[in-house]
Amino acid sequence: MKTTHRCTVLARRHLTPRTVRLTVGGPSLVGLVPRPAQDIEMLLTDARGSRVKRRYTIRHARPQVGEWDIDAVLHPGGGPGSTWAASAEPGSPVEFAGPRGKLRPGPGDGHLFVGDEASLPAIAALTEALPAGQEATAVVETESPADRVPIAAGRVRWLERGGRPPGDPQALLAVVAEEIPVGRFGQVYVLAEAGAARAVRELVHSMGVRPDHVFAKGYWTADRRPAVTSRNPM
Numbered sequence: 001m002k003t004t005h006r007c008t009v010l011a012r013r014h015l016t017p018r019t020v021r022l023t024v025g026g027p028s029l030v031g032l033v034p035r036p037a038q039d040i041e042m043l044l045t046d047a048r049g050s051r052v053k054r055r056y057t058i059r060h061a062r063p064q065v066g067e068w069d070i071d072a073v074l075h076p077g078g079g080p081g082s083t084w085a086a087s088a089e090p091g092s093p094v095e096f097a098g099p100r101g102k103l104r105p106g107p108g109d110g111h112l113f114v115g116d117e118a119s120l121p122a123i124a125a126l127t128e129a130l131p132a133g134q135e136a137t138a139v140v141e142t143e144s145p146a147d148r149v150p151i152a153a154g155r156v157r158w159l160e161r162g163g164r165p166p167g168d169p170q171a172l173l174a175v176v177a178e179e180i181p182v183g184r185f186g187q188v189y190v191l192a193e194a195g196a197a198r199a200v201r202e203l204v205h206s207m208g209v210r211p212d213h214v215f216a217k218g219y220w221t222a223d224r225r226p227a228v229t230s231r232n233p234m
Ligand SMILES: Cc1cc2nc3c(=O)[nH]c(=O)nc-3n(C[C@H](O)[C@H](O)[C@H](O)COP(=O)(O)OP(=O)(O)OC[C@H]3O[C@@H](n4cnc5c(N)ncnc54)[C@H](O)[C@@H]3O)c2cc1C
Pocket: 039, 054, 055, 056, 057, 058, 070, 071, 072, 073, 074, 075, 077, 078, 079, 080, 081, 082, 083, 101, 117, 118, 119, 121, 122, 166, 218, 219, 220, 221, 222, 223, 224, 227
């Protein structure tokens, strides 16, 4: 059964010009220890007054005091999630379910992470949590260099969108095609726009990575349809 947490925004600060870190807290979070990159399902109200859900990664948890940090990207023309993040202030009430999410880094010592601004918090959390000595490569596309945050991967290929629409997979596909032959990737994680995640997953399969070693998930949809999830067991 999903637990709903009724919490309060405790702090807000900009990590980048387009990303805000919101610290949320409440008694029901005390003692909860989420796994790296687990997320919350935020319960929000859209412009028509309907209840909607949006997911955000738990970037840090402080179980002793019942606080979680989430890093939310503010999208031009975004929906209820972006609107909430743009206006949430210390003292704002916030309701969400979690922790949720089944992604766990698989065995093997070579990990390739592919994503964008929305999955940067998850990629940062997952790379930080890898056991010592395991190698990670990240391929991440952002609108501009100002959107970047540190990632604990030995090799990071940052891509700049440069006027292409968010969710266009062309640059990710080109760089992933360069990386697959040079790395030893036991596990590949594609956390991106739903169509882009599908396209990268297909490319990675076609280049010989075993399907059960690829985790692909749509983190958002460019056309507002419900998010598509594709999970191959690892
Ligand atoms: C497991 C999981 C964890 C996530 N963690 C995070 C996180 O930590 N931080 C975070 O910022 N996001 C995260 N996301 C992505 C976030 O849930 C989506 O971006 C969500 O769609 C934003 O909701 P919205 O209401 O602003 O926009 P929606 O109503 O869903 O979409 C409206 C429009 O906004 C635009 N839009 C929405 N999202 C994006 C985007 N990512 N990039 C560009 N344009 C967009 C599109 O034009 C879209 O048509 C996560 C998603 C999942 C599934």
